[in-house]
Amino acid sequence: MVALVAVDDVSFGYRRTARVLDGVSATFADDQTHTITGPSGCGKSTLLYVIGLMLRPDRGAISINGIVSGDGGDRERAMLRSAHVGFVFQDALLEPSMTVLENIAEGLPLSRRVSRYRGETEAMLERLGIADLAERKASKLSGGQAQRVALVRAMVKRPTVLLADEPTGNLDDTTGAFVLEELFTYGRQPGHTCIIVTHDERIADASDTVTRLSAPGTRA
């Protein structure tokens, strides 16, 4: 197994608040699904967004698929994020006025044509059982349907690392289980990995590795 994501001695603190992450190091191998867990406020989501290159660590570096993002500029980090990272949020975060297909298109790599992913998108919609919703406005979707669309949006570009922040928090058990199965399946493919932030111990138990953060500033 290869460490697709490496967190090396990362520290981070929001302005005017105490340090949230202090010297955190971790590796996330391919072909596996990982969870980050811990009590509220311990920095789980912060670590996820640091890994997703949405937050710049005060110290340390993140490497994704061997590409180290240390002092890279915003453009470099955004390009790396666009090419290698997929996000699934607790709230599906779809644009209500746009159709399912338009929402999915937003998640595609910015340097490539949308039409290039048409076949892959249709196949994935079919597999997740929402092919008939392709032209429906996101505002007309149920919570479960919206989260499936968000899954397609995150996975269709085949990112190296799929990051999920409490992805089942707003879903019923059946839909939650379906979403988790998709995330686990994706993470367990060669050359890919999935990192889920959750406070649900059942999800942690089902994953391949667990990173526990105990309190703000804790070294993992």
Add this chain to the structure above:
Amino acid sequence: MTPVRLFAVAIGHARRRLVLSVAAALVAALAAGGVVYLIGDSVQRSNQLLTDLNSPDVRSITIRANSDQTARDLLPARTIADIAALPGVERAVGLSKVNSATSSVVNDPAVTVGYFIGATLTGDPPYRLTAGREPRPGEAIVSTTAADRLRLGTPTAGQIRVDNNLVATVGIYRAPDLGAITDLLDTSVLSPQTNYDAGYFLAVIIVRQPSDVTVVVDATAQLLNQFGNDHYTIQYDERAATVEQLVSKAGRSGVRSTAIAILAISALIEAAIAFLNATLQRREIARRRALGFTRAMVFGTLMIEGGLIATVGAAIGATVATLTLSLTTQPNNTDLSQPLATGALIALIALAATIPGGALAAYQDPARILRVP
């Protein structure tokens, strides 16, 4: 990212926040329309004033002998010829009153039709025949009004009595561009001449520019001074001396400060709308950042959105104002450079006003917005 996708995102933004987009376009339209109308109206008023002040009435100087009882009372022909040759003089006409007694022909005490010998001193003859032919010596041309008063049914075939002599009339004339004495000539019978050595009772000088009036008046006064101040009267329109100031004042009167105020207020409102737009789109922008947008792309999207809306609004405003101006004023100004420049300026100002809102959106922390509490 392809520019087409960036454009599509910007247009999508604008459509989703339709109320804000319409408000921003409306502000740009009102600002552009207001400034275009303000400047256009000012230019029209300046042009109108300039046209008025350039009329022969304003450019004419009338030199009148205070008495025409004897030959000594008349304006000396040689001096008037010198005045007519002054620089700046465009046309000059001397009138010598031969007889005003046409009462034997027109039996109406309210009607006076003069009989004049008119000498063209400078410029083209002002007596333009529109019918008939050039008069031979001893003949006269007669205006329509005078012919009517003299009851000459057909001016070309009529006769008038002057000093007990019958004088043939050969046609009607018009005397345009002779300023204040146009009415006088319009009701006169006139015998045009080129050289006339006897004195004139009236001379009309038309100068080229209103600003020449005072110069020629001063020179005229100096030349006529030798004959005594009570010998003659010089009349002219005093507005001519201050033409430039009048035109300048009419063109500016508060326009500049009002236009600046409109531009400043519209910029503030556009900036406020851009801030509101950025605030309302926080989660949308944070999501895009998570999906790979750079700060520059977020900023660029909002600038494209702001620029498009401002351009559409400014174009509509400038067009409506231009059409309104052309409908409410004389359509003598087809210069579109002013509306185009104003529209472009408003669009640029609106675009500049979008910068703070765009920067706010670009530099917001997407993780803080998207994080699960």
